[in-house]
Amino acid sequence: MTSTNDEGGPRPVRVYLVDDHALFRTGVRAELAGADDRVEVIGEAGSVAEAVAGIGHFAPDVVLLDVHMPDGGGAEVLRRVRESHPDVVFLALSVSDAAEDVITVIRGGARGYVTKTISGHELAEAILRVAGGDPVFSPRLAGFVLDAFSRGTSAESVGDPELDLLTPRERDVLRLLARGYAYKEIASELFISVKTVETHVSSVLRKTQLSNRYELSRWATDRRLV
Incomplete structure (x- = not known):
């Protein structure tokens, strides 16, 4: 995903941040601003409804997506916008490292999943990588995805109808x-x-x-x- 700015050089990857904690969003903005000028946060949302509207309005390159929010979380955002915005890339950014959370959002269409222990520089690199087409996972989480899709099953709890x-x-x-x-x-x-x-x-x-x-x-x- 490469495009140019008005001067003809490559423009930053445009990022939309979705998290229900305003203080955390502020921190991520600050971390990314100081980490890599190839990444630019262009908007943010604190709820599923705001996220759906904002993604439609800004058409970002990458959405940093919280997994858990009071009104449905990352999986609900993916469900509501993936079909209408197929070019937008989603990278889950969550405090949770539970297998079922990882598998749920990856099956929903996210290209990667990193935890909130990640540094600003690591997060910027992850954003650039998913924007370029690579899947990105925090090291411990990659095993969940490999196991789930190589065996055609997910963690024990995923796929349980109840x-x-x-x-x-x-x-x-x-x-x-x-x-x-x-x-x-x-x-x-x-x-x-x-x-x-x-x-x-x-x-x-x-x-x-x-x-x-x-x-x-x-x-x-x-x-x-x-």
């Missing part, structure tokens, strides 16, 4: 719940409110048709989410 009913954030809450975390601890771990945790748990109970957290814990353990 588990597929849950959003990525609901899976995060369920995973911590099954590990014995209290609601307050889950809220702190995921940077959400206790009320939001309660809402997610209620939704999971409804979708799984289970009665309490102990049944949920067994259900999650059976699917190797813990």
Whole structure:
């Protein structure tokens, strides 16, 4: 993906940043600005709806895509824009290194997946590589993808019809719940409110048709989410 600027030289790769934490978006902008002048952040969004509208408006080269957001996350953004914007490249940037998250967004059309421990220079390099057509993964995550697609299966939990009913954030809450975390601890771990945790748990109970957290814990353990 190479084009020129008004002076005839190669223009920067135009990046659109999607993450529901404004402070994190500010940090990424600053890191990329100081890392490589071949990368330029042209816009940002904090929700799925904003992302869909912004991608349509800016037509970026690369979208840096958060996996977990309150209104559906990266998988929902991919679902809503991939068909209408086939030339846009998506690179997932997430705190999560769970196998099911990686496989879900790659199957949705993302070209790579890196975690938020990445440095600014490494992130700029990853952006340039996916813009050039290469897949990019944080080292530990590449194995998930290779295993999933070489065997025609994903991590144990992917492809489970019941588990597929849950959003990525609901899976995060369920995973911590099954590990014995209290609601307050889950809220702190995921940077959400206790009320939001309660809402997610209620939704999971409804979708799984289970009665309490102990049944949920067994259900999650059976699917190797813990």
